[in-house]
Ligand SMILES: [Zn+2]
Ligand SMILES: [Zn+2]
């Protein structure tokens with residue numbers, strides 16, 4: 001069982017999931033637990049000879065019922081690949097899987113916030129290379145979600161709606177757009193190539209999206225990720241964070257669907273490591289201006305196709 005402790009000095013929860021220390025760490029190609037189980041072969045996490053998208057409970061959960069949830073979402077049965085290289089149909093189907101899990105987990109009494117994310121690359125601490133993401137159902141409202149709701153209050157309206165409009169009018173930091181989504185490097189990005197890809201319309205979550213918006217969301221996300229890979233001509237490590245409205249408590253329903261990307265690279269081989277100022281003072285110091293990052297990313301997205 002994991003344990004939650006409240007850190008009084010920072011005013012935040014810390015989860016202890018001790019059993020995670022034993023989790024599978026970068027297995028060799030032949031022992032990938034997210035591969036399909038071959039007839040006569042060793043069993044994997046997925047007892048099927050082939051599959052499209054699979055969701056299952058994380059065997060090493062940070063949160064579990066009756067105090068939250070932790071799930072694994074496997075994007076494909078093909079080991080080699082990435083989110084950006086999924087077929088367009090598969091990427092679109094993934095949006096529906098996310099939507100379904102948001103609805104299911106969000107309806108649970110012990111889940112206050114459904115968080116869909118992907119960690120990519122060993123730089124981010126990924127332990128399995130097979131294309132997959134995760135979903136946490138937090139039994140409380142986590143601090144980043146609370147900060148964004150505070151921004152709504154401070155600005156007197158939906159903060160992502162206001163950001164979308166400000167960035168659209170300015171234009172210098174936009175890296176991608178289609179009819180349903182707009183992606184920009186934030187005016188005050190913390191990571192060198194951070195991007196926020198937002199639904200243009202005010203939708204609190206995937207549940208309020210039209211089918212065409214879900215499709216265009218997948219198109220935008222794939223274009224961005226392929227652009228990231230083209231930027232330094234190498235697979236770009238990143239954290240992909242899907243931000244949606246909280247599902248429980250007083251904050252339920254308040255939010256605006258957007259997806260944030262935090263790539264830790266500042267060039268092809270150098271990491272931006274959160275160090276003294278970032279960790280000890282909470283102030284990011286970046287050596288790439290968001291306007292310059294956006295220019296490079298715009299070109300990379302075109303190259304990435
Ligand atoms: Zn695999
Ligand atoms: Zn909004």
Ligand SMILES: [Zn+2]
Pocket residue numbers: 148243258260
């Ligand atoms: Zn956000």
